[in-house]
Amino acid sequence: MEGIFAPERRSTLIAVLIIFVGLLGFSFLTTGADMAQLSITLLSGLLQGMLLFLVASGLSIIFGLMDVLNFAQGAFFMIGAYIGWEIQHAPNLMKAIPDPNLRFLVGIAGAVIVGAVLGAGLERGLLRPLYARPIFQLVATFGVSLIALEVVKLIWGTAPRSWTEDFTLSSGEFSLFGQFFSTYRLVVIVVGVLLIVGIAVLLKRTRIGITIRAGVEDSSMVEALGINVRLVFTGVFVLGCAVASFGGVIAAPFLGASNAMGAEFLLGAIAAVVLGGLGSYEGTAIASLMVGIAKAVVAKFSVQYLNQPVWESLTPMILMAAILLLRPSGLFGKE
Amino acid sequence: MTTNPELILEVAEIHTFIGQFHILEGVSVSVPQGSITVLLGRNGAGKTTTLKSIMGLTPPRSGTITFGGRRIEGKRPFDVAKMGIGYVPEHRAIFKELSVKENLQIAERARGDLNQRADFIFELFPDLKRLYGLGGGKLSGGQQQMLAIARALVPDNRLLLIDEPSEGLAPVIIESLIQAIRRLAQNTTVLLVEQNFRMASQLADRYIIIDDGKSVKTGEMSTLIKDEATIQKYLGAA
Numbered sequence: 001m002e003g004i005f006a007p008e009r010r011s012t013l014i015a016v017l018i019i020f021v022g023l024l025g026f027s028f029l030t031t032g033a034d035m036a037q038l039s040i041t042l043l044s045g046l047l048q049g050m051l052l053f054l055v056a057s058g059l060s061i062i063f064g065l066m067d068v069l070n071f072a073q074g075a076f077f078m079i080g081a082y083i084g085w086e087i088q089h090a091p092n093l094m095k096a097i098p099d100p101n102l103r104f105l106v107g108i109a110g111a112v113i114v115g116a117v118l119g120a121g122l123e124r125g126l127l128r129p130l131y132a133r134p135i136f137q138l139v140a141t142f143g144v145s146l147i148a149l150e151v152v153k154l155i156w157g158t159a160p161r162s163w164t165e166d167f168t169l170s171s172g173e174f175s176l177f178g179q180f181f182s183t184y185r186l187v188v189i190v191v192g193v194l195l196i197v198g199i200a201v202l203l204k205r206t207r208i209g210i211t212i213r214a215g216v217e218d219s220s221m222v223e224a225l226g227i228n229v230r231l232v233f234t235g236v237f238v239l240g241c242a243v244a245s246f247g248g249v250i251a252a253p254f255l256g257a258s259n260a261m262g263a264e265f266l267l268g269a270i271a272a273v274v275l276g277g278l279g280s281y282e283g284t285a286i287a288s289l290m291v292g293i294a295k296a297v298v299a300k301f302s303v304q305y306l307n308q309p310v311w312e313s314l315t316p317m318i319l320m321a322a323i324l325l326l327r328p329s330g331l332f333g334k335e
Numbered sequence: 336m337t338t339n340p341e342l343i344l345e346v347a348e349i350h351t352f353i354g355q356f357h358i359l360e361g362v363s364v365s366v367p368q369g370s371i372t373v374l375l376g377r378n379g380a381g382k383t384t385t386l387k388s389i390m391g392l393t394p395p396r397s398g399t400i401t402f403g404g405r406r407i408e409g410k411r412p413f414d415v416a417k418m419g420i421g422y423v424p425e426h427r428a429i430f431k432e433l434s435v436k437e438n439l440q441i442a443e444r445a446r447g448d449l450n451q452r453a454d455f456i457f458e459l460f461p462d463l464k465r466l467y468g469l470g471g472g473k474l475s476g477g478q479q480q481m482l483a484i485a486r487a488l489v490p491d492n493r494l495l496l497i498d499e500p501s502e503g504l505a506p507v508i509i510e511s512l513i514q515a516i517r518r519l520a521q522n523t524t525v526l527l528v529e530q531n532f533r534m535a536s537q538l539a540d541r542y543i544i545i546d547d548g549k550s551v552k553t554g555e556m557s558t559l560i561k562d563e564a565t566i567q568k569y570l571g572a573a
Contacts, residue, residue: 210437214430221428224390225442226416226490 012331016286020293027297030304036177041296043176047185047254048268049292050192054247056269056288057199057281058240064216064279065236067134068127071141074266075148076119076241080111080248081257082156088165088252100167108249115245116238123237128230145266149259160258170253188250195243196285203281212236216279264313268295271316275323277333287331291316342401343368343494343524344389349398349408351381351388358384359395360548364526366494366541371516371525373539373556375532375570381548382528383425386496389526390422391415403493417444421487425498425528427479429486431472435463438471438482442489449489456485459515477508484515494524501531513537532570536560544569 024042031037059073087093087107088100097103122144130136163170172183203209211232215222223229248261255261272291276283299312323331344366351359359381366372374382387393389400391412400408407415416422430438439456443449457464460481466474474482480500487495500516501509509531516525516538529535535542535556542559544552546569559565 207440207443210433210441213432214437214441217430217432218428220392220412221424221430222441223412224392224416224422224424225486226413226444227441228411228413 009332012327016290016331019290023290023293023297027300030301036179037300039176040179040181041300042293043181043185043189044299045293045296046189046192046289047292048295049289050189051247051251052265052268052272052292053192053196053285053288054250055244055265056272056276056284057195058243059269060273060276060279060281060284061199061203061212061236062240063273064281065212065219066127066131066233068137068141068237069270070237070240071138071266072122072144072148073240073244073269074262074264075145076115076244076262077248077251077265078152078257078259078262079118079148080115080245081252081255081261082152082161082248083107083111083114083245084249084252085161085163085257086156088163088167089161094165100165101169103165104167104253107252108246111245111249112242116242119238119241120234122241123234127237128233145262149262153259156257158259160256162256163253167253182254184253188254191250199243200281200285208232208235268316271320275320275330277330279334280330280332283330283332291319294319341367343403344526345399345401346385346389347399347401349385349388349395349400351384351393351395353384353393358393358548359388361398362388362545362548362550364389364543364550365553366524366526369520369524370540371520371527371538372541372543373527373529373535374543374545375529375535376545377569377571378530380545382545383498385545386422386424386498386526386528389415389496390420419491419493421490421492421495421523423483423487423495423497423500425502427476427483429471429474429479429482431470433471434468435471435474435482436467438486439463439489442486444490448491452489452491456488459488459518460485477504477512480504480508480512481515484512484519488519488523492523494526495519496526496528498528499530500527501529501534509534532566 024038027041028038055073055077059070062068062070084107087110088103093103097106126140126144127137130140169187170182170184173180174183174186203212211222211227215229215232219229268291272287273284275291276285276287295312295315298315299309302308302311342365344364346362346364348361348363349359350357350361362381362385364374364385374385376382384393388395391407391410391414395408398408399406402418402420405418407418430441433441439449462478463481463485466478471479471482484497484500497516500512504512513534527535527539539556542554542556543550551569552565
């Protein structure tokens with residue numbers, strides 16, 4: 001991640017640090033300087049940020065390499081959640097796999113595989129013929145997200161599904177400043193951090209990562225060096241969709257599964273990608289955390305003082321607009 | 336199929352369109368094995384498009400391209416490259432966000448290519464060894480050109496297509512490039528596009544003049560140097 005630590009980025013990094021400290025300081029002061037309340041806000045923000053990152057990372061890498069803004073990314077998140085929920089709660093599967101921990105792992109595998117297969121189908125079947133027509137791609141992915149939503153409604157209906165089948169990690173608790181939190185919350189944050197680092201290592205230290213970064217700059221030249229760029233495109237698209245599905249299934253124990261979650265996370269993810277700077281993976285990771293923490297801070301404040309929970313869902317867009325006014329290319333985007 | 340086994344590349348009457356524009360209207364190029372052949376012509380004559388057509392980047396609509404006895408027109412660029420053709424485009428097209436090392440690594444077709452060729456590459460371009468960890472965007476124009484050529488040397492290519500290597504470079508850098516291209520041409524056939532007639536005349540064994548999308552004249556470079564009328568007519572330089 002030397003890109004964001006380059007000397008010319010120092011002022012941006014300081015600004016990012018000030019925003020994070022400012023958000024948490026604001027939350028600390030408006031909740032009566034209570035460390036317990038601050039820890040709730042911080043953990044909630046980190047959790048939301050990590051889940052946003054799982055949608056936004058795919059969006060960012062796919063856009064960077066392929067110039068495709070995949071509006072179906074949120075749908076993959078939603079599908080992952082429904083598949084995870086189904087595998088955990090389906091009576092037949094509960095009989096076949098009585099251990100809820102194992103069922104959850106099967107749910108993760110199932111969601112990732114379905115996300116990858118659907119992603120491959122979407123890229124090869126629908127996007128590949130439209131590479132020369134970016135606007136058509138945008139419309140096509142938007143259309144796919146609508147179709148996915150209708151298919152989900154057809155299979156699971158419109159009523160949200162709550163997660164009722166606990167497993168070891170989701171029922172465990174830990175204490176921080178006298179407040180008890182689900183251990184699973186910590187696990188999701190750690191998994192998110194591992195994914196941020198893992199994808200960064202993939203991009204920076206492996207041959208496929210070098211190819212992806214080179215492809216972001218000049219895909220024709222990469223092809224002229226003997227690399228099948230279309231295959232790389234498919235691989236990146238599949239990775240992005242699989243990570244979004246993975247995000248959905250690990251979010252399901254908190255959020256359940258609902259028709260609205262795809263669109264909600266897509267909007268937050270788009271805000272994070274634009275805020276971080278289009279095509280900048282590190283920028284997307286930092287912006288996802290920023291949006292997550294900002295949402296948690298605003299949610300706490302608005303419920304406590306304004307009695308208007310709507311401000312939380314507006315926060316990503318307000319934050320994005322504010323940053324873009326000061327820096328039109330986003331935090332780590334190219335001028 | 337190649338009619339002459341001594342030719343490594345034979346381009347016959349290709350017609351290439353970019354969008355609606357008919358850029359190449361019958362270009363033929365013959366490159367003998369082991370030679371340095373230069374494509375000459377004015378700006379916009381179709382030299383760069385000829386190289387791109389050979390690479391499959393702007394595929395020709397008609398005509399044939401035969402490399403090493405195999406037809407390659409219609410193949411995708413990565414297939415053409417894997418057959419043993421290295422491409423050094425105009426404006427270098429190095430990856431500015433990658434380090435010098437990564438720019439070379441990405442050109443490996445098999446693991447270990449770079450290790451095997453590193454000594455030769457650093458002998459040709461000693462500066463690159465010193466700049467190995469530096470970002471491509473931080474190199475000077477001459478260093479970027481050296482990196483672009485070095486990148487094409489990482490795999491064991493049988494033919495190098497080099498487009499305008501002297502463009503925008505200082506004379507002292509051009510001189511060292513001439514030496515480097517002469518050295519690498521001892522093992523590899525080179526098809527060069529060059530506006531700088533002095534450089535072209537110092538390097539090439541053979542020439543092909545392209546004018547208005549057509550190949551109009553070909554022969555030995557030593558003959559062209561003495562043919563001031565042709566130079567004036569097609570190149571506008573003496």
